[in-house]
Amino acid sequence: MLTLISLCSLWIAWCAQHSLLISSHAHRTARTLLGRYFGLYRLGYVLFSVVTLVPLLYYQYSLPQHVIFAWHGPWRLLQAGLLIYAAVLFYLGSRVYDMAYFLGISQWRQYRRAEAPAPLPFRCDGILGYVRHPWYGGGIAFLWGAGPNSDVSLLGKVILSAYLVIGTFLEEKRLKKELGTPYITYCRSVPMLIPWKRKSLGA
Template sequence: MKYLIFAYALITYALFGVVFVWIAAFLHNVGDLRGPASRPAVDAALINLALILLFGVVHSVMARPAFKRVWTRIIPPAAERATYVLQSSLLLGLIIWQWQPIPAVIWQVEGPAVWIFFAASALGAVIILVATFLLGHFEFVGLSQAWHNLRGTPTPPATFRTPMLYRIVRHPLQFGLLIIMVATPVMTLGHLIFVLAMALYIAIGLRFEERALLREFGAAYAAYQRDVPMLIPNPFRRSRGSVRGAP
């Protein structure tokens, strides 16, 4: 069973990597990935919002401690995080696969200026990857838990740290996501709906996550909240944060 859990975690990690690249290609419509419009705009918007709602509800429910306590009575605790990553990857893949294009153009940048958008998008991707590695990339994707289970050693408990990016913004991963979503030289109405719906989900999801972190880490996290912006960095604000919970 231990080897199966570790193999399962490896497979989910590989799928996560594929979907990460796929979503980046989707957002930039590489090779006309989204295709032409096939439905009336209102119908397309409703389908797209339903897809994002499905992702948001499942993603949020599975992240709640109460759900995890019940869920880990059904599946091995060492596979819980990998399963969370799996459902995220599958539902993001479903969004890309079933997305209904609404190609009305909001803005379109051409010429050398497009490289500014591509550079910003690349920066967002780097911020996301760096943010996961700063707090334990392999724990974030569920490999660390499966590895400790394979070796028969306990998974280290969550600790408070604020390395590098976490001294600038409390949630750099989500900040990077926002950059990737917005940094496109061609913004269509369909893309804008994706951005606004996902941004709303991120804002709501972070409120729940922050409540959980406050319950877990108490006054230390409350001090961190006062000192460091939640989502958008403030370059004029001095950060004194020193703690942060592991993902």
């Protein structure tokens, strides 16, 4: 029990720092403290998130686990459906997202050229015309489709699923503030997490 409580605390701490470091307040603080080096912030954020995630995953999978549910027989079809669905959303999302901006590479290049940071890009074509957050939706599907569910892995899946949902709403709040009316109109026309019939963005 103490092990599960420790793991739960570590996952919550990781999710909290991940959200706090990408918040508008953190951006303002970093811009003030870093000055002209702010262009390195996003890249540092991505690297820090990965570096802190790896030992947490290693710790989780090193723990003794009791399998609660494993994919067998016809259930394999549901598992395959979840993983294919996740893969499609990840792929289509990568086609429309500016990956260099997402990873912080664009900001780093602008920093090296002594250029001002570019404004947040906004697109509503491709998969973004059917769902606003394909990677969050795909992430939830991947979590529940990947591997068997044990007492240990189930804890991580529940926490990360809740984090993705909460993170989606926090991201929406930030985007509405930064992008304004165009994004608010977009939200009225396109579903948040589950792709649905494309609507006119002018509706």
